[in-house]
Amino acid sequence: MKKLLLTSALAGATLVASNAIAQTTVSGNLDIAFKAISSKKVTDDSGNSHQGFGKEAQINIQTKGKLNNGMDYAAGFSLEDDGNTSGSSTGTNFNENTFIDFISGNTTITVGMDHIQNSDRTAANFLGLIAEDLTGTTHTGITTDGFLADVGADPAQSFGAGIMQKSPVGTFSAFYTPNNSRHTGVYGGDDQASDTADESAYEIGFVGDLGVKGLNVHAFINEENKIGGDTRKVKGENLGASYNFGQVTAGLNYKKTEQGKVATDTVALGETEQMEFGLAYALTPNLTIGANYTKADHDFATHVDAKSKSIAVGYNLGAVALTAQAAKLENYDFTSGTDADVLYLRASTKF
Numbered sequence: 001m002k003k004l005l006l007t008s009a010l011a012g013a014t015l016v017a018s019n020a021i022a023q024t025t026v027s028g029n030l031d032i033a034f035k036a037i038s039s040k041k042v043t044d045d046s047g048n049s050h051q052g053f054g055k056e057a058q059i060n061i062q063t064k065g066k067l068n069n070g071m072d073y074a075a076g077f078s079l080e081d082d083g084n085t086s087g088s089s090t091g092t093n094f095n096e097n098t099f100i101d102f103i104s105g106n107t108t109i110t111v112g113m114d115h116i117q118n119s120d121r122t123a124a125n126f127l128g129l130i131a132e133d134l135t136g137t138t139h140t141g142i143t144t145d146g147f148l149a150d151v152g153a154d155p156a157q158s159f160g161a162g163i164m165q166k167s168p169v170g171t172f173s174a175f176y177t178p179n180n181s182r183h184t185g186v187y188g189g190d191d192q193a194s195d196t197a198d199e200s201a202y203e204i205g206f207v208g209d210l211g212v213k214g215l216n217v218h219a220f221i222n223e224e225n226k227i228g229g230d231t232r233k234v235k236g237e238n239l240g241a242s243y244n245f246g247q248v249t250a251g252l253n254y255k256k257t258e259q260g261k262v263a264t265d266t267v268a269l270g271e272t273e274q275m276e277f278g279l280a281y282a283l284t285p286n287l288t289i290g291a292n293y294t295k296a297d298h299d300f301a302t303h304v305d306a307k308s309k310s311i312a313v314g315y316n317l318g319a320v321a322l323t324a325q326a327a328k329l330e331n332y333d334f335t336s337g338t339d340a341d342v343l344y345l346r347a348s349t350k351f
Helices: 001-021
Strands: 022-041 049-066 072-080 091-104 107-113 160-167 170-177 203-209 215-224 234-244 248-259 269-282 287-298 304-314 320-330 340-351
Touching: none
Parallel strands: none
Antiparallel strands: 022 049, 022 340, 049 072, 072 091, 091 107, 107 160, 160 170, 170 203, 203 215, 215 234, 234 248, 248 269, 269 287, 287 304, 304 320, 320 340
């Protein structure tokens, strides 16, 4: 019994000592936005508009410190809430940016999800929403469009393990998930095996400046063996670059998804290629204007190109940032005539 008590005491002391040298932080952000969409889609209450307020709130809990073998570590998770949890929203997500990192010099081994550098990014949109988010509404008529946000398998949105290696020109990364559950959202507890019809997936990437000041480059490829019980592979590519010329920043981005069949997605089959072009100009240290043009092409013969043109202005009030964006969408679901005008206003703060 004394031996057990001594062992417990030592374990407790170890935990206390570890916590004593750890640095834990709590941070968060809050976005409150207004969006108005005037859709010309025949099946979407043609001639009517959809408008209203929305919000996103996120709390980040993170810690970092030293391990007893001399390595550094970091760990954390985020709680994200979109809309009203008592209403018809997705509710609170408890798997945002969930990770444990083991760090040795320039090498980081990570376990978790939504943390490692990944392909869910663009180098060509500097203000406001990307094209894929412009059509988002709680109205059932506008639920899908042809624009890409993530590409291919997007495995970083599932739990897995990866490695990041810093170099003089940027950071290289590789990530593997044994069960790419981002499509189903099914995950097990710590004592369960999480398994769905989706298979394993991987993603290899790079983010850096290639040793050139002002340059920002990324390149990612990913692949999943099959999806949702289908036999076709899902592949994705994301290549982007931006360059800052002082007050001016210009960028372009190429995305490609070769997707297998998903029963709930009417435009999932085939291949989508997307080009994005962006420009931003800092008029003052606090006032910036930006523009974006996005074009998505689907390889079905009956589909026409989806296009998005937007302009935005951002003003920094210090503790609060304000964004206003206006956009025109053409054929947004690859169908001729499915056009829309969008106005988006947002106030953002961090704490």
